[in-house]
Amino acid sequence: MMLVGAPMAAPNNVGRDDVQDYVSAMLNILEDSSDEKNRLADTERAVLNILDDYVEERTRVNATQIALVNILEDANEERLALSDTQSAVLNILEDFEAEKDNVERINFELKRANGAVETANSELEAFSYSVAHDMRAPLRSIDGFSLALLEDCADQLPEDGKGYLRHIRDAAQYMARLIDDLLALSRVSRADLNLADIDLSDEVHATVERLKRSAPARAVEMVIAPGLVASADPRLIGILFDNLIGNAWKFSVHTPSPRIEFGSLAGGQTEVFFVRDNGAGFDMDYAAKLFVPFQRLHKVSEFDGTGIGLATVQRIVARHGGRIWAEAKVDCGATFYFTLGEDA
Numbered sequence: 001m002m003l004v005g006a007p008m009a010a011p012n013n014v015g016r017d018d019v020q021d022y023v024s025a026m027l028n029i030l031e032d033s034s035d036e037k038n039r040l041a042d043t044e045r046a047v048l049n050i051l052d053d054y055v056e057e058r059t060r061v062n063a064t065q066i067a068l069v070n071i072l073e074d075a076n077e078e079r080l081a082l083s084d085t086q087s088a089v090l091n092i093l094e095d096f097e098a099e100k101d102n103v104e105r106i107n108f109e110l111k112r113a114n115g116a117v118e119t120a121n122s123e124l125e126a127f128s129y130s131v132a133h134d135m136r137a138p139l140r141s142i143d144g145f146s147l148a149l150l151e152d153c154a155d156q157l158p159e160d161g162k163g164y165l166r167h168i169r170d171a172a173q174y175m176a177r178l179i180d181d182l183l184a185l186s187r188v189s190r191a192d193l194n195l196a197d198i199d200l201s202d203e204v205h206a207t208v209e210r211l212k213r214s215a216p217a218r219a220v221e222m223v224i225a226p227g228l229v230a231s232a233d234p235r236l237i238g239i240l241f242d243n244l245i246g247n248a249w250k251f252s253v254h255t256p257s258p259r260i261e262f263g264s265l266a267g268g269q270t271e272v273f274f275v276r277d278n279g280a281g282f283d284m285d286y287a288a289k290l291f292v293p294f295q296r297l298h299k300v301s302e303f304d305g306t307g308i309g310l311a312t313v314q315r316i317v318a319r320h321g322g323r324i325w326a327e328a329k330v331d332c333g334a335t336f337y338f339t340l341g342e343d344a
Contacts, residue, residue: 252279
């Protein structure tokens with residue numbers, strides 16, 4: 001068998017043609033060997049390309065597997081988070097149902113309490129009017145018979161006796177005023193609010209005119225800011241100014257040049273109104289007692305009154321969602337500030 005590429009032994013006694021044939025054969029063998037070598041190189045390159053493609057595909061497969069694993073892990077975490085969310089929502093719903101039950105129970109209790117309060121208020125109102133009527137009758141008798149004694153039996157009574165009767169009459173009249181003031185305070189606390197835009201300046205003018213008619217000899221300087229308007233109940237605002245302006249009028253009675261002012265403070269989200277006088281004033285150490293019923297900062301012998309007026313004013317202001325406070329100095333007057341409709 002002849003090996004490819006191996007030199008062939010030249011036969012003995014060969015001619016020129018034989019040599020040429022031999023050379024041609026050798027050249028053909030070499031050409032075939034070169035072609036085979038090229039095919040082998042091409043095959044090797046193809047195999048290497050296949051191997052490269054396989055490595056890349058394997059890398060992509062590995063990356064895909066890793067991505068799938070990550071997706072599965074994320075899906076598992078998301079499922080756990082969703083499960084936690086569902087549990088939280090269920091807990092919230094359970095809490096909401098429990099709270100709803102509590103609210104319904106509270107509403108039921110409130111309705112029942114409101115019914116009891118309305119019943120109590122009705123009974124209290126009926127009782128108040130009954131007591132007031134029953135108390136007024138003997139007070140009128142005490143006052144009337146005391147006056148009759150003073151008029152019909154004056155010559156039979158000593159001066160001390162007449163003085164006692166006058167004290168009895170004063171006490172009876174004071175008690176009657178106290179009953180009226182207490183009833184007014186009770187009505188203010190229970191009355192329905194009928195809000196309307198009110199010219200407070202006009203209300204103050206009306207109050208001052210009533211005071212002037214009751215004491216025409218008094219000369220009081222009035223300073224009333226024009227056009228001050230607020231949303232309020234007309235009837236209750238009338239009572240408020242009857243007390244505030246009335247107090248300023250009363251406590252400035254001993255002042256040589258009395259002056260009363262009504263106005264408002266500039267600035268601020270809520271308008272602040274004030275009533276100011278230059279009268280007796282009071283010690284600010286006792287300011288906490290101002291709006292407490294029956295608490296007085298002056299003696300009855302100095303200034304008349306029942307100690308109910310400012311308590312009534314405070315309740316009217318509170319009914320309107322506002323607040324009231326005061327500043328004063330003894331013998332230098334007082335200023336009462338108040339708001340209406342304040343959300344505070």
